[in-house]
Each structure stands twice: as C-alpha cells, then as structure tokens.
Amino acid sequence: xxxxxxxxxxxPLEKVIKSAGETLYMVGWSLIIGAVIGFVLAVFxxxxxKDGLKRNDILYTILNAIIxxxxxxxxxxxxxxxxxxxxxxxxxxxxxxxxxxxxxxYIAPYFSRLIENALLGVDEGIIEAAKSMxxxxxxxxxxxVFPEAFASMILGITxxxxxxxxxxxxxxxxxxxxxxNLALTYGYQTFNTNLMVFTVVILIVLVWIVQAIGNGLxxxxxxxx
Amino acid sequence: MSLIRLEHLTKIFDGKNKVEAxxxxxxxxxxxxxxxxxxxxxxxxxxxxxxINALEVPTSGKVFVEDQCLGDLSDKELRTTRKKIGMIxxxxxxxxxxxxxNNVAIPLKLNGVGKADIxxxxxxxxxxxxxxxxxxAYPDQLSGGQKxxxxxxxxxxxxxxxLLCDEATSALDPKTTESILDLLKEINEKLNVxxxxxxxEMNVIxxxxxxxxxxDYGKVVENGxxxxxxxxxxxxxxxxxxxNLIHDEVPAPLVPGIRAMTENYKILRIKMKNTEHTxxxxxxxxxxxxxxxxxxxxxxxxxxxxxxxxMLVLFAGTDDEIxxxxxxxxxxxxxxxxxxx
Numbered sequence: 001x002x003x004x005x006x007x008x009x010x011x012p013l014e015k016v017i018k019s020a021g022e023t024l025y026m027v028g029w030s031l032i033i034g035a036v037i038g039f040v041l042a043v044f045x046x047x048x049x050k051d052g053l054k055r056n057d058i059l060y061t062i063l064n065a066i067i068x069x070x071x072x073x074x075x076x077x078x079x080x081x082x083x084x085x086x087x088x089x090x091x092x093x094x095x096x097x098x099x100x101x102x103x104x105x106y107i108a109p110y111f112s113r114l115i116e117n118a119l120l121g122v123d124e125g126i127i128e129a130a131k132s133m134x135x136x137x138x139x140x141x142x143x144x145v146f147p148e149a150f151a152s153m154i155l156g157i158t159x160x161x162x163x164x165x166x167x168x169x170x171x172x173x174x175x176x177x178x179x180x181n182l183a184l185t186y187g188y189q190t191f192n193t194n195l196m197v198f199t200v201v202i203l204i205v206l207v208w209i210v211q212a213i214g215n216g217l218x219x220x221x222x223x224x225x
Numbered sequence: 226m227s228l229i230r231l232e233h234l235t236k237i238f239d240g241k242n243k244v245e246a247x248x249x250x251x252x253x254x255x256x257x258x259x260x261x262x263x264x265x266x267x268x269x270x271x272x273x274x275x276x277i278n279a280l281e282v283p284t285s286g287k288v289f290v291e292d293q294c295l296g297d298l299s300d301k302e303l304r305t306t307r308k309k310i311g312m313i314x315x316x317x318x319x320x321x322x323x324x325x326x327n328n329v330a331i332p333l334k335l336n337g338v339g340k341a342d343i344x345x346x347x348x349x350x351x352x353x354x355x356x357x358x359x360x361x362a363y364p365d366q367l368s369g370g371q372k373x374x375x376x377x378x379x380x381x382x383x384x385x386x387x388l389l390c391d392e393a394t395s396a397l398d399p400k401t402t403e404s405i406l407d408l409l410k411e412i413n414e415k416l417n418v419x420x421x422x423x424x425x426e427m428n429v430i431x432x433x434x435x436x437x438x439x440x441d442y443g444k445v446v447e448n449g450x451x452x453x454x455x456x457x458x459x460x461x462x463x464x465x466x467x468x469n470l471i472h473d474e475v476p477a478p479l480v481p482g483i484r485a486m487t488e489n490y491k492i493l494r495i496k497m498k499n500t501e502h503t504x505x506x507x508x509x510x511x512x513x514x515x516x517x518x519x520x521x522x523x524x525x526x527x528x529x530x531x532x533x534x535x536m537l538v539l540f541a542g543t544d545d546e547i548x549x550x551x552x553x554x555x556x557x558x559x560x561x562x563x564x565x566x
Binding site for chain 1: 278280303304305306307308310311312314316318320321322323331332334335379389
C-alpha cells in the first residue's frame with residue numbers, strides 16, 4: 001500500500017510526512033502567537049475607538065494605520081521585507097522556524113480585525129447594563145464583553161487560520177517547507193500532476209478540519225437547545 | 226426630604242448638529258414613589274433617567290441621590306452608589322452566553338458575594354419573579370416577558386433602594402406588559418423600592434404610577450399626581466396622552482346630526498370624581514330644569530382606586546335653563562367644560 005502510494009506520487013512518503021509536519025508546525029505556532037497578539041491589538045482598538053470605553057484618538061489612529069499597512073502588503077513581499085528582523089529574532093533568514101516571523105506579522109493584524117469585529121458585535125446595551133451594575137472597565141471587558149463575543153471570536157480565528165494555511169504555502173520561498181511548497185516544487189515544477197493533486201487534497205482536508213473545529217467550538221457557546 | 230432631587234439639569238450633545246436633550250429640568254422624587262416620566266421619542270426622558278445612575282453626566286445642573294451629589298463622587302464611590310440603583314431595559318440586555326442563573330448572579334459576583342450566598346440569593350430572586358424552574362435555561366429560550374423578569378431579578382440582586390425602568394414594557398404585548406407592571410407594583414409595595422418608569426404609554430402610567438412628569442423637547446412641561454394630570458391636564462401634550470387612553474371627544478359620526486339640530490343646544494364635558502355625591506346627576510338635571518339631555522359619550526376609568534367618569538352630554542333648551550344646569554353641576558362638586566363642535 002505504502003509502496004503503491006510512493007509509486008503514484010513519485011517521491012518518498014517520508015518527504016510528504018515531513019512536509020505535513022512543517023505545515024502543522026508553522027500553522028500551529030503562528031496561530032497561537034498571532035492570535036494572542038491579534039487579541040491584544042483588537043482589545044486596544046475596541047477600547048480606544050470613538051465610542052470606546054477609553055477613547056484615545058491618537059493611539060487608535062496609529063494602531064489602525066499600522067494594521068492597515070501590514071494587511072495591504074502581499075505576504076511574499078512582507079516576507080522579504082522583514083528578513084533583517086527575522087534574522088535578529090531567530091538568528092537565520094531561512095527555514096521553517098524563520099518563516100514563523102513573517103507569518104505572525106502577517107496574520108496578527110488580520111486576527112485583530114476579525115476579533116475587533118467580534119467585539120463590536122456585542123450590543124451596547126450589555127455594556128450599559130454592566131455599567132449600571134457598578135462594574136469597573138476591566139470587569140466590563142472580562143465578565144460581559146468577552147463571554148458575549150466568544151463565539152464570533154472563535155469563528156473569526158477560524159477564518160484567519162484558513163488564511164494562514166494559504167500563507168504557509170508561500171513560505172517555501174524562504175525554505176519554510178510545508179505541504180504547499182511540496183505541491184509547488186515537486187508537483188507543479190516537475191510536472192508531477194499526481195503529487196500536486198494529492199497535496200492539494202491534504203490541504204483541503206486540513207482546512208475542512210479547522211473549519212469543523214471552529215464551527216463546533218462556536219456552536220457550543222451559541223446554541224443552547 | 227426627597228430621595229432623588231434633580232436640579233436644573235441641562236444636557237447638550239455636541240456633534241455635527243448640536244442637540245439640546247434636556248433643558249433646565251428639575252424634579253423631586255420621594256421615597257416610595259412610582260414616578261412615571263412620559264413623552265414621545267426624543268423628548269429626553271431616557272437621557273434624564275440615565276442621569277440618576279450617572280450613565281449620562283449633565284452639561285449643567287446637579288443630581289442628588291439620598292442627598293449625595295453624584296457629580297462630587299469619585300469613580301469608585303459612583304460604582305458603589307450604582308450598586309444601590311437597579312436598572313431594567315427595553316431590550317432586556319441579558320447575556321445570551323450565560324444561563325439565567327449566571328445572569329442573575331453577575332451583580333452578586335461583582336459585589337464579591339460568596340458562592341453559597343449567591344446560590345441562595347439567586348434562588349430567592351428567581352422564585353420572587355416566578356422563574357425558579359428556568360434557572361438553567363438560556364435567555365434565547367425564554368419569552369420576552371420572562372426575559373424581563375430575569376432582568377428584574379438581576380436588577381434586584383443587590384437589594385437596591387431605587388429601580389430605574391427604561392421603556393421596560395415597550396417591547397412586550399399588552400397582557401405581558403400588565404403582568405410585568407403588576408410585578409413592579411409588588412416590588413414597590415413589598416420591598417419598598419422607589420421606582421422611576423420611563424414610557425410613551427399612558428396606560429403604564431395609569432396602571433402603576435402615583436406621580437407623573439410629562440416631557441416635551443427636553444423640558445418637563447407638566448408634573449404632579451397622576452389623578453390631577455389625568456383629570457385636569459394643563460398642556461396640549463398632556464391632553465394628547467390622556468386622550469389616547471381616555472377618549473373624551475364627541476364621536477365623529479354623531480357630529481352631522483347634532484349640527485343639523487334646530488333647537489338651541491350646548492354640549493358639556495362633565496368630569497365626575499366626587500364620590501360623595503351619589504345621586505343620579507342626569508336624572509336630577511332632567512327633572513329639576515327645563516332641558517332635554519342626550520348622552521353622547523361616556524367613559525369610566527379607575528386611577529389609583531378612584532373612579533373617574535367623563536360624560537359628554539348634549540343639553541337642549543333655553544340658554545337660561547342650560548346655565549342653571551351648569552350651576553347645579555358645580556354645586557354637586559363636579560366639573561364641566563363646554564365642548565365646541
């Protein structure tokens with residue numbers, strides 16, 4: 001069975017497994033780090049906006065501008081631009097670990113927008129009710145806004161993670177490896193259609209699983225009957 | 226001494242168009258009152274009620290709660306004061322991600338109450354509002370009336386002395402509205418909570434309030450006891466609100482017939498609230514004077530336990546006899562006014 005598959009793909013199976021591992025590594029870590037940074041940025045954006053709990057026009061404008069600039073830069077260009085920074089942090093410009101830096105920089109602003117939207121979706125009335133109960137700003141955020149926004153935040157992070165999987169395919173350019181890179185270098189560039197189709201199927205399954213997990217987590221908090 | 230004293234409150238919202246939401250509003254609310262504030266949308270009543278728990282800060286003027294000026298309090302003191310003022314909302318504002326139990330428990334948790342005491346208090350509150358069996362349900366499994374009951378339980382959690390109701394029944398059907406109003410009345414009587422009710426429905430005022438303020442364009446144009454405002458509204462807007470509830474105009478289909486009358490006549494609106502006068506007034510007028518009476522319209526309302534009757538009566542006869550009738554009505558302790566067609 002394994003031999004037949006290898007014959008079908010035209011490359012050793014370990015190579016496929018290694019690539020899958022690289023993709024999971026890159027997606028996993030940049031998801032965790034990116035989500036944490038994105039979350040903090042989102043809370044700042046939400047708090048400092050015009051009708052926010054701690055309005056601060058200067059901070060909001062700066063944050064908003066940085067996020068917009070990064071989000072409008074294509075990932076492939078971003079990857080090259082941040083190379084000196086990558087070297088300073090990781091010690092090298094290439095490899096799977098080095099790819100994490102541009103991935104996080106790419107995905108964190110995206111996450112922050114998605115999470116900000118989830119926070120903005122919380123009814124102003126909830127915040128007013130919280131204030132009327134004598135809640136502090138911290139309590140309003142932790143005990144009222146987060147629980148209400150949780151399901152939408154999960155769905156936002158799910159959407160962002162799928163974008164992240166797409167971005168990891170490009171990490172091959174700086175030696176990040178991964179399934180997307182396999183499809184590109186061994187599949188597309190050597191006219192190995194079988195391998196290309198197979199790797200695309202792996203990516204489809206991965207995206208499918210991520211979406212299912214996200215939907216499941218969100219539904220648990222949203223539907224009660 | 227008033228429980229709540231509002232002194233010369235003005236609120237201006239800056240923006241593209243400057244909006245003066247409140248214009249020199251002063252009110253006093255006594256302990257034990259159910260004070261109604263009525264007005265059309267945009268009259269400023271929501272802004273006014275939000276000043277009592279400092280969700281809105283006046284541009285000028287002062288708010289006193291239990292003789293404490295809210296403007297003088299620090300943020301921390303303000304939060305402590307807010308815990309003694311419950312509030313319920315038109316859209317209920319419950320947390321959809323939490324069970325009924327957890328919704329009601331929130332203000333207790335914010336207050337640092339222990340787990341066992343929270344359990345006991347939540348059970349007590351849910352029993353009081355009649356939802357003890359729904360404590361593990363979520364808000365989206367409840368009807369509008371039930372959601373407002375949860376809102377009320379939550380607002381009462383910290384034993385407030387004041388309850389603010391912002392259009393609390395406006396999203397509910399008439400029957401549910403009535404049951405919520407009955408519950409508010411019970412809270413006022415049993416728990417001795419002073420209640421301030423914001424509404425655009427005169428029915429709400431009639432059902433539970435003892436005092437009322439009528440607002441129009443940021444001003445209180447009329448205020449006083451509900452009976453006085455109902456029986457003797459002074460301003461046009463107050464008459465409109467009362468008129469919505471107690472119809473006191475000549476029914477339109479009768480007008481052409483009356484206009485076609487050849488006899489001398491006059492139509493009087495007689496307001497009966499003197500319960501000591503038990504004689505049948507119309508019979509007396511008919512037998513004592515040379516007039517023929519024709520009852521055009523009659524309505525009876527009960528406000529705060531007092532029966533108020535309004536009759537529209539057409540008197541046919543000479544001016545002299547009709548004048549004697551008018552004098553007799555006043556002698557009986559009732560009021561009247563002439564109605565022009």
